Amino acid sequence: MSDVDLPLTKGFSSKASPLVADLLKSDSRELPPALKAVGNYQPKTLPLPMSRYYDPAFAELEKERLWNKTWQFVCREEDIPEVGDRIPYDVGDLSFLIIRSGKNEFKAFYNTCLHRGTRLCNGQGGGEHIRCPFHGWEWSPTGQLSKVPSNWDFPHVIARSEAFSLPEAKVATWGGFIFINPDMEAGPLESALGVLPEHFQSWEPENHFTFAHISKRIHANWKLTLEAFLEAYHVIETHSDAMPFTGDATTQYDIWDDGESHVSRLITPLGVPSPHLGDEASGEAALQGVAMVMAMAMGPGVEPARIDSVELGRSQVAEWRRQTMGAALGRDFSQLCDAELVDTIQYFMFPNFCPWYGEGLPLVYQFLPYGDDPNECVMNIRLLAPVPGGDGPRPPSAQIIELGPDDDFTTNVAQIGVLSHIFDQDMVNLPIVQKGVRSASPSHAYSTLGRYQESRIAHFHEVLTRVLGIVDGK
Numbered sequence: 001m002s003d004v005d006l007p008l009t010k011g012f013s014s015k016a017s018p019l020v021a022d023l024l025k026s027d028s029r030e031l032p033p034a035l036k037a038v039g040n041y042q043p044k045t046l047p048l049p050m051s052r053y054y055d056p057a058f059a060e061l062e063k064e065r066l067w068n069k070t071w072q073f074v075c076r077e078e079d080i081p082e083v084g085d086r087i088p089y090d091v092g093d094l095s096f097l098i099i100r101s102g103k104n105e106f107k108a109f110y111n112t113c114l115h116r117g118t119r120l121c122n123g124q125g126g127g128e129h130i131r132c133p134f135h136g137w138e139w140s141p142t143g144q145l146s147k148v149p150s151n152w153d154f155p156h157v158i159a160r161s162e163a164f165s166l167p168e169a170k171v172a173t174w175g176g177f178i179f180i181n182p183d184m185e186a187g188p189l190e191s192a193l194g195v196l197p198e199h200f201q202s203w204e205p206e207n208h209f210t211f212a213h214i215s216k217r218i219h220a221n222w223k224l225t226l227e228a229f230l231e232a233y234h235v236i237e238t239h240s241d242a243m244p245f246t247g248d249a250t251t252q253y254d255i256w257d258d259g260e261s262h263v264s265r266l267i268t269p270l271g272v273p274s275p276h277l278g279d280e281a282s283g284e285a286a287l288q289g290v291a292m293v294m295a296m297a298m299g300p301g302v303e304p305a306r307i308d309s310v311e312l313g314r315s316q317v318a319e320w321r322r323q324t325m326g327a328a329l330g331r332d333f334s335q336l337c338d339a340e341l342v343d344t345i346q347y348f349m350f351p352n353f354c355p356w357y358g359e360g361l362p363l364v365y366q367f368l369p370y371g372d373d374p375n376e377c378v379m380n381i382r383l384l385a386p387v388p389g390g391d392g393p394r395p396p397s398a399q400i401i402e403l404g405p406d407d408d409f410t411t412n413v414a415q416i417g418v419l420s421h422i423f424d425q426d427m428v429n430l431p432i433v434q435k436g437v438r439s440a441s442p443s444h445a446y447s448t449l450g451r452y453q454e455s456r457i458a459h460f461h462e463v464l465t466r467v468l469g470i471v472d473g474k
């Protein structure tokens with residue numbers, strides 16, 4: 001029997017916890033275009049070779065055919081607010097320097113000095129010139145060579161200084177996000193973004209800023225780490241304490257693929273119990289649970305939403321969010337629907353970018369190989385917040401908190417509240433999955449995915465296989 005002949009069951013529900021499509025029918029507002037849209041693609045469920053997570057030859061292929069050829073998210077515009085501000089972007093052992101080269105203009109340069117190869121940008125910085133720390137060669141923010149100390153010794157450079165402009169990668173922006181593509185022949189970013197601009201239009205990612213920013217080193221492959229965040233299937237085991245207020249098995253998964261853009265999404269509703277808890281699970285406890293979590297997220301001493309009746313459902317929590325966020329930020333959130341204020345709605349754009357949608361949980365994930373070791377990665381996590389209303393300046397982007405492989409979130413990142421606890425639960429798994437895949441029996445060295453809940457992982461690998469030009473199924 002082929003994969004396509006098998007039945008596809010799109011989620012599991014209970015009396016207190018309907019499937020997302022049914023839950024959204026009771027929203028107190030008109031749904032935005034994003035939440036009316038459904039996916040147009042269903043991948044095949046194929047076995048995935050575990051060697052993809054540790055084989056150095058596979059990582060080398062990714063460097064050559066993926067990272068050197070793909071539009072990829074690098075940072076937010078607010079990370080480099082002034083002309084001359086810059087930040088390094090490291091993906092494996094490739095490195096680029098992202099700089100604000102004009103008021104509304106950005107450039108990306110290979111992060112390597114043209115004299116003797118020193119890495120030019122080693123952390124967030126600014127200033128009028130890009131200066132190499134070794135002998136002090138300098139470039140302008142637009143990449144022109146502007147100074148060579150002891151220039152009498154470099155007449156061969158001065159005579160053809162335009163040949164010593166910093167080599168560039170393509171740069172483009174959307175919604176405050178900056179992207180690069182090292183392939184100067186690549187098509188426009190828009191083709192890779194697919195449905196994202198249309199879906200995110202009403203939520204305005206450009207009117208948000210980075211409120212918290214964590215860079216976490218993990219002893220696991222970047223794909224294996226990404227995949228742990230593409231499904232809600234693991235809630236039942238890994239985050240079981242969230243089940244009383246999380247619709248894990250009712251989660252809706254959508255995929256959009258037109259051959260050029262590869263985007264997927266999950267909508268995990270909060271304020272409803274997991275259907276795994278059965279029909280006895282209390283709708284009221286689910287509402288109280290999410291009200292408490294949302295109040296904690298607003299800061300200490302904030303009174304949670306009052307739950308007057310189970311029948312009124314999540315709209316009570318949503319209305320509380322409209323009021324409290326509106327008052328705190330001086331902005332009008334009356335247009336946002338309940339789901340945009342309560343649920344966790346995560347998009348994914350191939351190969352490694354997860355912008356979340358709505359105020360429910362406005363996170364941004366980015367997964368990066370670390371150096372040339374396929375067993376290591378970096379997961380960058382941002383929590384965005386709406387820019388306050390009024391005429392004041394935009395709040396600055398949060399400083400990056402660097403966490404090593406053994407640093408936990410709960411101790412080191414208190415400002416993201418209960419999310420720290422959830423990330424710590426995820427982080428326990430990743431190194432042991434990485435170890436496990438490396439020691440699999442040769443007779444069963446492949447992953448076996450669920451058809452619906454893990455369909456985004458199947459889709460990701462389908463695209464990756466194509467991009468890498470793999471034909472023998474490795």
Ligand code: FES
Pocket residue numbers: 113114115116117118132133134135136137
């Ligand atoms: S290596 Fe950069 S100035 Fe010498």
Ligand SMILES: [Fe+2]
Pocket residue numbers: 228229234238239422426
């Ligand atoms: Fe998780």
